[in-house]
Amino acid sequence: MKRMALWEAKHPKIVIAIALALIVPAIIGFIMTRVNYDIMSYLPDSVESVQGEEILDKTFNNASMSIIVIEKSDARYVAALKEEIEKMDAVSSVIWVNSLADISIPQDVLPDALKDIFYSKSSDSTMMLVQYKYAGSSAETMQTIKNIKTLLSKNAFISGVSAIVEDTKELSDKEAPIYIVLAIVVALVAMSFMMESWLQPFIVLAALGIAIIYNMGTNVFKGEISFITQSIAAILQLGVTMDYSVFLIDRYNEEKLKTSIREEAMANAVTKSFTALMGSSLTTIFGFLALCFMTFTLGLDIGLVMAKGVVFGILTVVLVLPELVLIFEDTMNKYKHKSFLPHFEKLNNFVFKYKAVFAVLFVLLLIPAYLLQSKVDLYYNMDKALPQNLISIQGLYKMKDEFQMASTQFVIIDDSIDSGKLTKLENEIESIDGISTVLSYNKVIGPAIPDDIVPDKILDICKKDGKQLMMVNSVYESASDELNSQIDEMTAIIKAYDPNAIVTGEGAITKDMIVTTNRDFNVTAMLSIVAIFILLAVTFKSISLPVLLILSIELAIWINLSVSKILGAEVSFVGPTVINCIQLGATVDYAVLLTTRFREELHSGLDKKEAILKAANAAERSVFQSAVVFFVATFAVYLVCNISIVKGICSLLARGSVISAASIVFFLMPLLYIFEGVISKTTFGWAKGKKAASVNTENIAKEENKNA
Incomplete structure (x- = not known):
């Protein structure tokens, strides 16, 4: 390692040239990486509602559907709009009244089955269904929805899952670059005041920027990433890996005091830092990798990208940053200034004075914080994650208010069931509380008309390959307890007629997502704790130190989530899972830094009190610097973000960085001092500090006696 580091230090321009050259394929990879805007697509294939979506797609070409609501328009305009939409290549069918009856028939003469489905109760609005040939989040479907929007008048609205996904795409593509630029700017400002050179933050961000580009570019090997990952990955990577850069530069300054040769000093700094950085980064990597064990594979997406980002961060810190520092060192020195980092001596003396109080407070907070965070209110539906002025959200409320269609489910059932039983089944479904309408072949065409004389275009919408499709509308919103109970009741009814029948659609998928992510939350939280416990042990x-370190950060996580509950704020369903793994993995480094420094000071011969105070004074400056950059980057994105899922995660991360840092200062420091005796007995090699301190005390006493 030393030989390679020395070669790099002597050839900085070659290393930088290679690093810059690698940016080109990384940028190409970034451009080629597809972004997935459909959160529901991350559910496992084993879920029945997902299997139902597959049947809708392959059999009925109906995995993606939009609903267009048109207010106060005559039938000719609606018919013309339908005709224009039908011409689009990615549209498989458009269903409106004139698909089943002649447009010349007056509305009040139409069968009730058609009026109830296609017209509002007030008859001021009508509705048409648009089915697509491709998956709901495919590029073809997204472009088609965009084209449909250009045809709509001011009193027409398009909604449905695919339309919401398209609005999410437009908003995310527009805002994601702003997040990155803003995070970089505020991080630069914060770092400029905390570092000792106005130029140093630019050098650090240049190296970390290269790591971010490498990370985002290599996502091409995954094929796609989620829009959530795309929005937060760069910001998280910046916040998590920034302190690695500061650590290396500080080590380089220490090594320069030992040798006058800059290249030798940098090689020594890289060699000595690499092992420490790898050990420190492993806790963060383990935290991210715990997300990969979620059956809801959004966790795999975020976890893999972020773990990879930490690895690239370490590599650029030891391979690229040293060369940048050597090249620009003279300029950095030219623009040196006094660091505005605060000193923590007074605060640490205060905490130490009342250490017993803070230790008791720590214990008292554990149970209520844990219980409170477990009751945080979660939301699962995307309409709460987007601005209310988007056309898809407006359309959703129009469907709810005018057509009693807060959510729509699809029932896939065996076509061999006779019409009498189907009529009975439909009546039973309609009798369930909250069901507004049922659209089925049996209700619209009627059992008396043979299939042979029904046009294939109509028949294929409802019947195909031995299966029949029904559309069931509900007045209850997706993810609500009422809808989940309604789906359970409806599933029980249809299974009595056909054990292989499937209920799918937005509400059913969301219900399965709730069950899946609740299980994932418990699994990943436990996995991250166990993995980091083993690593720290x-x-x-030691057996005792991992308990103290993890509890100090876990309490910070629980307090963080509890604040959301106290404020009455709803949190995205992915929030607690992501925060548990990321906040634990990213900020346990704060605890490791303080503990390591405490052990070093004990081994240097200081007594317990002197060691903990000196360790805290030194470690907390690094903790403060890292926490501030993490906070300003994520909080700035929170302020400008209009996508609630991303906004909520950034809010939790910003608050979490501050709470974790505070937990280290006010709780971990007193606990390390109070339990030092237990730690000494349960940690191999810890007692060396006591021996050193004892020898040091004896030497001081001898020196005093000699002088006397």
Whole structure:
């Protein structure tokens, strides 16, 4: 390692040239990486509602559907709009009244089955269904919805899952670059005041920027990433890996005091830092990798990208940053200034004075914080994650208010069931509380008309390959307890007629997503704790230290989520899972830094009090610097973001960085001091500090006696 580091230090321009050259394929990879805007697509294939979506797609070409609501327009305009939409290549069918009856028939003469479905109760609005040939989040469907929007008048609205996904795409594509630029700007400002050179933040961000480009570019090997990952990955990577850069530069400044040769000093700094950085980064990587065990594979998406980002961060810190520092060192020195980082001596003396109080407070907060965070209110439906002025959200409320269609489910049932039983089944479904309408072949065409004389275009919408499709509308919103109970009741009814029948659609998929993510939350939280516990136990050769370190950060996580509950704020369903793994993995480094420094000071011969105060004074400056950059980057995005899922995650991350840092100062420091005796007995090699302190005390006493 030393030989390679020395070669790099002596050839900085070659290393930088290679690093810059690699940016080109990374940018190409970034451009080629598809972004997935459909959160529901991350559910596992084993879920029945997902299997139902597959049947809708392959059999009925109906995996993606939009609903267009048109207010106060005559039938000729609606018919003309329908005709224009039907011409689009990605549209498989458009269903309106004139698909089943002649447009010349007066509305009040139409069968009730048609009026109830296609017209509002007031008869001021009508509705048409648009089915697409491709998956709901495919590029073809997205472009088609965009084209449909250009045809709509001011009193026409398009909604449905695919339309919401398209609005999400437009908003995310517009705002994501703003997030990155804003995070970089505020991080630069914060770092400029905390570092000792006005130029140093630019050098650090240049190296980390290269790591971010590499990380985002190599996502091409995954094929696609979620829009959530795209929005937060760069910001998270910046916040998590920034302190690695500061650590290396500080180490380089220390090594320069030992040798006058800059290249030698940098090689020594890289060699000595690499092992420490790898050990520190492993806790963060383990935290991210815990997300990969979610059956809801959005966790795999975020976890893999972020773990990869930490690896690239470490590599650029030891391979690229040293060369940038050597090249621009003279300029950095030219623009040196006094760091505005605060000193923590007074605060630490205060905490130490009342250490017993803070230790008791720590214990008292554990249970209520845990219980409160477990009751945080979650939301699962995307309409709460987007601005209310978007056309898809406006359309959703029009469907709810005018057609009693807060959500729509599809029932896939065996076509061999006779019409009498189907009529009975439909009546039973309609009798369930909250069901507004049922659209089925049996209700619209009627059992008396043979299939042979029904046009294939109509027949294929409802019947195909031995299966029959029904559309069931509900007045209850997706993810509500009422709808989930309604789906359970409806499933029980249809299974009595056909054990292989499937209920799918937005509400059914959301219900399965609730069950899946609740299970994932518990699994990933436990996995991240166990993995980091084992890593800390091996690193410190201790049983007691991992307990104290993890509890100090877990309490910070629980307090973070509890604040949302206290404020009455709803949190995205992915929020607690992501925060549990990321906040634990990213900020346990704060605890490791303080503990490692405490052990070093004990081994240097200081007594317990002197060691903890000196360790806290030194470590907390690094903790503060890292926490501030993490906070300003994520909080700035929170302020400008209009996508609630991303906004909520950034809010939790910003608050979490501050709470974790505070937990280290006010709780971990007193706990390390109070339990030092227990730590000494349960940690291999810890007692060396006591021996050193004892020897140091004896030497001081001898020196005093000699002088006397």
